[in-house]
Amino acid sequence: MPSSEPPVSAAVVLSRRDFDAALFDLDGVVTRTAEVHAAAWKRLFDAYLEAHARRSGGPFQPFTAEDYQRYVDGRPRLDGIRCFLASRGLTLPEGSPEEGPEAETVRGLGQRKNGYFHETLEQRGVGVFEGAVGLLERLRAAGFRTAVVSASRNCEAVLRAAGLEHLFDARVDGVEAGRLGLPGKPAPDTFLEAARRLGVPVERAVVLEDAQAGVQAGRRGHFGYVIGVRRAGPEEALVRAGADVEVTHLSTVRVDARARGTTR
Template sequence: MTTPLPTRPFAALLFDMDGTLISSIASAERTWSRWAAAHGLDVAAFLPTIHGVRSVETIRRLNLPGVDPEAEAAAITQAEMEDVGDVTEIPGARAFLATLPPERWAIVTSAPRALALRRLAAADMPIPKLMVAAEDVAQGKPAPDCFLLAARRLGVAAEDCCVFEDAPAGIRAAEAAGASVVVVTATHHEPVSAKHPAIPNYRNLRAVTDPDGLRLTTDL
């Protein structure tokens, strides 16, 4: 049974970026495949581990001898910035964001800010008033720090936010922050858990602003 969308009002909506607002999987996996192959890794086994977390943490947890995670992450970011030709919006995302009050939403991404801005521009997506990027927190997802920071900068409680996510690390981070979660499945290849409501894209999603906040509804 599909978990229904929450009916309560929210003070703000927080969005992951890659896989949630835009599809950049092909670009990211091309870059990371080359890197993994150069370091003798099993590419097919490695690629699922890159999504939703900061590049530096992906590299750090491998404990590869003689590898500087900071330098390698910077090189990967540069390569990803040069490969954005097929980065596209998740269907309906641009129109959905356009309906939101600018002070009521933010992007919370594990990507460095420069890469995030590059990918958003490539997909012709709006730039939010507030973005929390990889360099803004000491601990990336699945730690809740990024969502807690975004809520604080918006002047609201994380418990009064709804987070849109696609990756397990981001979902765990949102849960740890105490936020509600909607899972975006546009880029998923496997069924998702029924623990949280899920949407395939934003085509039928609406956010209605009332005196109590933002309420999510669908046209279905």
């Protein structure tokens, strides 16, 4: 991301007259862990695809950035594995939760990917998007309630490592979704649960997402406003997926503290 001041685009204003809460995805919106996840997924799938090509005698077609955006980003880990494998005409047994990362099953690959993620996280640490942190601070100062909604089962650890726990009133992550039996994005259920925990009607809540699956979840949940945060990928792809607007820098989003019934 360039270090210069971001260009000013069409104004996006979040006003307390219109909304009471903001629901943020974590990876790629608030923290720079999306690139850590992407690297872990590529390491996982390239090794698996190369081994499969050797066994089958077919060509090796590596995992691409487009594969990550289309099939994996924003989805629960096991859903991402199933979705990507299906895109290549491949299937694996589900396996059991007790299996280790060496197992050639969906759950085994999930364990392997999680190990790669933690290795990379330890090497790189947790970076944050300062524009997102600044927006969170402005929203909370204006009286908005905030929640983090993430497919990641590592959400709590990432928030703690980045020192961001105090910026959220609620957290609905992969652990909570599993405990409650909630389907992951693009289903809207995790966002709906976050709004319920905040005590806010969906039409009074804003969703901020960088993944097409997350944007689709916000649209399917009939939330009041869906902001697509484009960190990578083609321009307007998130709008085509269902976002009301697409921004590249959250520092450009303005906050109006005036609540309903306020005239000035």
